[in-house]
Amino acid sequence: MNRWSFSQLMTAVFTLTAVCLLPCLALAAGGHGAPHLDGAELGVMWVIPFACMLLSIAIFPLTAPHFWHHNFGKVAAFWALAFIIPFTVKFGFSLALYEVIHTLFLEYIPFIILLLSLFTVAGGVRLKGSLVGTPVVNTGLLLIGTVLASWMGTTGAAMLLIRPLLRANAHRKYKVHSVVFFIFLVANIGGSLTPLGDPPLFLGFLKGVSFFWTTIHMLVPMLFVAAILLALFFVVDTMLFAKEGKPVPPTDASGEKLGLEGKINLLLLVGVVCSVLLSGLWKPGISLDLYHVPVELQNIVRDVLLLVIAGLSLKLTDPESRRKNDFNWFPIIEVAKLFSGIFISMIPAIAILKAGESGALRSVIEMVSHNGQPVNVMYFWLTGLLSSFLDNAPTYLVFFNTAGGDAVHLMNDLSHTLLAISAGAVFMGANTYIGNAPNFMVRSIAEDQGVKMPSFFGYMMWSGGILIPVFILVTFVFF
Template identity: 75%
Template sequence: MTEDNKEADTVFTWRTIKSLAVTAATLAAIMLPALAVAAGADAPHLDGGELSALWVIPFACMLLSIAIFPLAAPHFWHHHFGKVSAFWALAFLIPFTIQFGFSLALYETLHTLFLEYIPFIILLFALFTVAGGVRLTGTLVGTPMLNTIILIIGTLLASWMGTTGAAMLLIRPLLRANAHRKYRVHTVVFFIFLVANIGGSLTPLGDPPLFLGFLKGVSFFWTTIHMFLPMMFLLCLLLPAYFIMDTILFGKEGKPMPKNAGAEAGEKFGMEGKVNLLLLLGVVGSVLLSGMWRPGVYVDVYHTHVELQNIVRDLLLLTIAGLSLKLTDPESRRKNDFNWFPIVEVGKLFAGIFISMIPAIAILKAGTSGALAGIINLVTRDGEPVNDMYFWLTGSLSAFLDNAPTYLVFFNTAGGDAVYLMDHVETLIAISMGAVFMGAMTYIGNAPNFMVRSIAEDQGVKMPSFFGYMAWSVAFLIPCFILLSIIFI
């Protein structure tokens, strides 16, 4: 690496950190005076039953912006997506503050930031940083067989190191292996299907909804036992479909081989940054710690209880990310095509998504008294659960909302008793399959989806638009899900 490149990377890194720090400081400057005024007030409460469906419009517009702007105005979107995200967040917050008061708006914002968004982005940042420090050396050639093997490995790893961890670990080697290929979009799409979603279905470590179920009392290996066959069923359908498609396209390309492996031509196969594998275990351990250690201590930020175990987890994750940056050779990261743009893009966009999504989640939580009561009523008939509807509704909403709270909504709708639901296997399987598997339906259905897309585009893969990706998921996943619901529910 030249001195100019080193200096450029350092400047970009510090600009990224400075940008995040300035954003945090600005939020603090705005909120701290408000907290001082509101500290003595009673805890506010948002009743989702009071909200009409019109409150979901900013969230819908946020999704449409992600879908339309990258196609209609790519230059504008690339430079101003953060401003668009902030606009739709404010499009919800300002009218909400006017109608329901500053106190409730402040509480809902802080609750979302401290309990949902900040833990979410810190975990992604840690996984992105650590996994980006692992580099496979040597020249991998993206043949249909190699690509399929990488998909299998990623799918199996996802349940034990999380879909985000597995996706961040393997997406760059996969992209480098296929850099000489003309047709690459289908490989990234199936990578999102399998590694970033379906593979995370066997343990609570795999996907956030299952981790929430674990915290509610679902035993650790319940998902391993009961989700194994559904996961293998989807794997046996999707992998052959991918292999056949990639084989056809590989032949259409003339079975190309890399003309020049560049700087890696003389490298032996191996792995750089092995310390990051230990750090990945540290990330998993930190998340498990926060779920199993309950000291009963919390910091109160205007009625938002930020629990000690979660503070410790987030500090550990930031420390682990810092160790990864310190212990990994910057040159290795450069050769791994590592840069900060994907995490910056995800951070800015999901800030707007989490804020504008507040009314949608509140309406769902209101159950039969909310504007979406018709949806909630579909999952029960004559007092008995309609399990196929649990699957399709949990899945459909998980594709567009955060799949973790959606899982909780339907978990509680089904009774909320883990012991009861583990005995009534089909209902809990339906909810679990819907939340995990259908997170693959859209770019925002699960955390790593959008990040994989961003990394792929950064590496020159022209990924489909929001709706273009949905065309892939409808074509390949919906038929699989129909068969899944017939066989397993």
């Protein structure tokens, strides 16, 4: 398995940035206004590379695991190029370069830097001693993670607690269900209550939705869903625990008392959250123009701070503690490579959605309104289902704007519509491995520690059998 050092990882990040930046700077001097992609000009055929990217993630690990393990980065690059090359031929080099740079610098690179920082910092926190993965302990860990997710982000909470959960259940025969429910609750549902919890809610906050609007309005739906899932998990885990014969783990030879090691990383996690919040609140009005793509100063500062925090975590954490925490770089490398292909090949899908009633998916947009009135059930399901396969943050914005885009109006007169959009984007990010940022990383960490996780479609069988009935209940109760 490929093990990269932090320095190698950072070299890769900066090399990618440089490769993208140099042609931008060279061409920017000759530019005469920002290129513009009109999603109304794109047919659904342009979504084929993105669909093939998803199918590759779903099929190759099952049919050609050895090939996939050594070449998933090349496969991601292939499908990215399968979009970029025809797009360049059709619409010209200038527009193609603009779209790629826009996606890399405003979406992908910030996304990876945030994940890298959270992955590094959370990986420095080690729970000493032995937690025994009984149904009560496992349910307690999921509950704690669900509570933490709204205040430190789903990614932060997931990276902090997935390793303790895996170690607590290392002696168990049945482990997959624990990781699947962990993704449901900690990596998604738990992030419902504040803009810090999940990127779609943070975008709503930037658009004018008050910070505690989500806390007030999402609290009951979140508790409803979380209570059902926690109760169901406890029942399932209790049955499987009994089926295993209530196993007892081997005695911990280290004799360590239960406690936390690397506590400085908890303070650094607060620094990560503050850095992200700063970029949303501080608006100096200064930006660096890279081939007509404005990279704002607050976002540059945020990304630099996140990289500094990651470096401090490595400097201040005992390497032996990370080793005992089963920390290595492969999960973040895998996510970085695969999501590069996802973000690039996803460009036309997002553009078509943004075109609204003028785009190839006009029938989807038209379903959320009837006689000028919002259909909240469809807002919930369409936002959710599209968020399951596309980035849930821009999907949230598409439907936020479709509903009028006026935060004050939405918070008051159309509060149920805003609730439907918010709940759909956050809740249904759990439907697939790529629905929300930490899902795939949790899966990768679990597999790295020997848990045989479901395939892409296998996971969707879990989410379809468990989450979809719960979301149908949510529909009847709240919308």
